[in-house]
Amino acid sequence: MEIKIPPGIPSLLLNFTETVGADEQRRLVMKVVKPAVIEEPIYIRQRLKLTCDNKKDNHLEIKWVTISQAEAEFENLEIQGLVHCTGEGTLIARNCTFTPSDQQPNTAVEVFAQSKCIFENCVFSNAIVCPLTIRDRASFEIINCTFHLNTQTSLLILESAKGFVNKSTFLGTDKFSVYVFSNSQCEFNECKFSEIAGKGAYVFKNSEATFNKCRFEKIKGGAINCSTDGTTIVDNCTFSGNGHSGVHAQFNCKTQIKNSTFTSSGIIYEYCGGLIDSCTFTNMNSPGVCCLGYKSNPAVKNCKIKTYNNFGIVIRDAANPSLYNISLESGKTHAIMISDFSSPRIAKTTINNCLNTGICIVNGANPEINNCIINSCKKAIEIMTTSSPLIQNCIINGDILIHHRGELLPTKFIGNVKNSENSSFKSLIYQDGMFSIGEEAKMPQEEPDFVEIPEMDIGNLDLSCESKSEHKQMCMICHKEEAELACVPCGHILICHNCKDSFEKSEREKKVCPICSTPVLKLVNVFQEQECQICCDSKADTMILPCGHFEYCYKCAVRACEVSKICPTCRGRVISIRHMFPTV
Numbered sequence: 001m002e003i004k005i006p007p008g009i010p011s012l013l014l015n016f017t018e019t020v021g022a023d024e025q026r027r028l029v030m031k032v033v034k035p036a037v038i039e040e041p042i043y044i045r046q047r048l049k050l051t052c053d054n055k056k057d058n059h060l061e062i063k064w065v066t067i068s069q070a071e072a073e074f075e076n077l078e079i080q081g082l083v084h085c086t087g088e089g090t091l092i093a094r095n096c097t098f099t100p101s102d103q104q105p106n107t108a109v110e111v112f113a114q115s116k117c118i119f120e121n122c123v124f125s126n127a128i129v130c131p132l133t134i135r136d137r138a139s140f141e142i143i144n145c146t147f148h149l150n151t152q153t154s155l156l157i158l159e160s161a162k163g164f165v166n167k168s169t170f171l172g173t174d175k176f177s178v179y180v181f182s183n184s185q186c187e188f189n190e191c192k193f194s195e196i197a198g199k200g201a202y203v204f205k206n207s208e209a210t211f212n213k214c215r216f217e218k219i220k221g222g223a224i225n226c227s228t229d230g231t232t233i234v235d236n237c238t239f240s241g242n243g244h245s246g247v248h249a250q251f252n253c254k255t256q257i258k259n260s261t262f263t264s265s266g267i268i269y270e271y272c273g274g275l276i277d278s279c280t281f282t283n284m285n286s287p288g289v290c291c292l293g294y295k296s297n298p299a300v301k302n303c304k305i306k307t308y309n310n311f312g313i314v315i316r317d318a319a320n321p322s323l324y325n326i327s328l329e330s331g332k333t334h335a336i337m338i339s340d341f342s343s344p345r346i347a348k349t350t351i352n353n354c355l356n357t358g359i360c361i362v363n364g365a366n367p368e369i370n371n372c373i374i375n376s377c378k379k380a381i382e383i384m385t386t387s388s389p390l391i392q393n394c395i396i397n398g399d400i401l402i403h404h405r406g407e408l409l410p411t412k413f414i415g416n417v418k419n420s421e422n423s424s425f426k427s428l429i430y431q432d433g434m435f436s437i438g439e440e441a442k443m444p445q446e447e448p449d450f451v452e453i454p455e456m457d458i459g460n461l462d463l464s465c466e467s468k469s470e471h472k473q474m475c476m477i478c479h480k481e482e483a484e485l486a487c488v489p490c491g492h493i494l495i496c497h498n499c500k501d502s503f504e505k506s507e508r509e510k511k512v513c514p515i516c517s518t519p520v521l522k523l524v525n526v527f528q529e530q531e532c533q534i535c536c537d538s539k540a541d542t543m544i545l546p547c548g549h550f551e552y553c554y555k556c557a558v559r560a561c562e563v564s565k566i567c568p569t570c571r572g573r574v575i576s577i578r579h580m581f582p583t584v
Helices: 011-015 497-506 552-561
Strands: 016-021 028-032 035-036 042-045 047-050 059-068 071-076 076-086 091-096 097-099 109-111 116-120 124-125 132-134 141-142 144-148 153-158 163-168 169-170 176-181 185-189 192-196 198-205 208-212 213-217 224-227 231-237 238-240 247-250 254-258 261-264 268-269 275-279 280-284 289-292 299-308 311-315 322-331 336-338 345-347 351-359 369-370 374-386 389-393 400-403 412-417 428-431 436-437 450-453 461-463 485-488 492-496 522-525 543-545 549-552 575-577
Touching: 011 016, 011 035, 035 450, 076 091, 153 169, 169 176, 169 369, 176 185, 176 192, 176 208, 192 198, 192 322, 224 231, 224 289, 224 389, 247 254, 254 436, 268 275, 289 299, 311 322, 492 497, 497 522, 543 552, 549 552, 552 575
Parallel strands: 028 047, 035 059, 042 059, 047 071, 059 076, 071 091, 076 097, 076 109, 091 116, 097 124, 109 132, 116 141, 124 144, 132 153, 141 163, 144 169, 153 176, 163 185, 169 192, 176 198, 185 208, 192 213, 198 224, 208 231, 213 238, 224 247, 231 254, 238 261, 247 268, 254 275, 261 280, 268 289, 275 299, 280 299, 289 311, 299 322, 311 336, 322 345, 322 351, 336 351, 345 369, 351 374, 369 389, 374 400
Antiparallel strands: 016 028, 389 461, 400 450, 412 428, 412 461, 428 436, 485 492, 485 522, 543 549, 543 575
16 A cells, blocks of 8 residues: 655655655654765655664765754664754654764754754764753753763753753763853753863853752863852762863852762862752862852861862852861872951861961961861961961860061960860960969060960960051061062962072972962062052952062952953963962
């Protein structure tokens, strides 16, 4: 019996198919019986299923196929060319391979204009730009698919697209493996991202992405990046061997990370907030948690950071996160580094076996530290350059060092302390160059380079940050000339021009900042103005690195540089914006 071909079925398909009939969904079923090269466009406007039983016959090289206001299903096919699904069309593909044509190598499949697509057990490969683009209010389901050998990106989700990706693998790519942009939504479940030169996933501009039980391995540019009003939820994921960061959240985005494990690289919050809950960090080569910038205020709780070669936690540039029930153990440098006017709240946190300082507080930082325990650290707490911590009800087995370097002295230092569970709290007073326990003076009024508080006298601290003098910061090598060179990337102004050569020569093997122990990449000149050159109102207190211009207040510097990444003075590339402790 002859099967009638309905209108809307391209006659070109008849050259390489056999018509089987209608299936239970009343779609015309056509079977591919031989490989084909089709140099003319194919338009599908009727319900159609295109399938193949023999792998030797399933290769179709096409110019392009457009599916519009119809449902088309592809099964067991190798399609080389461009497939468009538009105008509320539906594309279903199972056990198919999609690659671009040699003439149009940028992409293989585009789904847009409120269309729908379902891909199951498919392979997308060999695209220069991206093999699969879903955009313009399209919806999608991607199940057990593989993306590999693509140059720039594996999956683009744009312009209010919405859907999910389950049990799929993303390999390779130089820029972004997955890019979620402009009010789009996507959920990734049990997916693997690996061997990627760029970033694993990038979520941007009011888009939302959820990652459940996903693995991120060996991603040089960082596993997940969420930026500019994006929202990202990470739950029960594994991050190992990634460069730069496991998760990087920045610029007013919202990022929640729960029940996840990190190895080598951790989490960065930059000018944004969020949540880190019940995460584990081990064998870290970069900080487990980094909070940078005045809007960086995530809540970090119930986390463990163990065996870290860099800082365990870094809080700088006016960040104010909350840390609760954190455990830090076996670190090679400072466990928690707090600097540059930051004001975190730290509670019920335990620090053990740190080869350097448990908590290092520098450059006008004002942390509140409550009910914490510090044990077996080289130094329990270091306080430098008129920082102002409030430390209450802590058990600290170690020393507190108060560095005031010449006349940079705090005016008041009060606390109640103990150094073990069984000992009693003791009163500490440090005021006008004097240190005493209770009412008994223990130290004359001479001003050494630092004050050392023995372990029997440590605990709760309340330190104001007003300096009793306004002298310029002097060189930390000769102590004679004014410091004029800043360390990059930390930005501390510590060395004069005369001592530059001796610093670089003597510290060649271990060149670190004397204040914060950050590795020094180079020394740069500081070009300093007294008032902000943009608003002409606030004091210039912010350095732009690496050029060294010190001509703007912090708010103006952020507005001018955080998007363009260009210094307003010299038009040089901006690596970092540092809110500096004033030198006067």
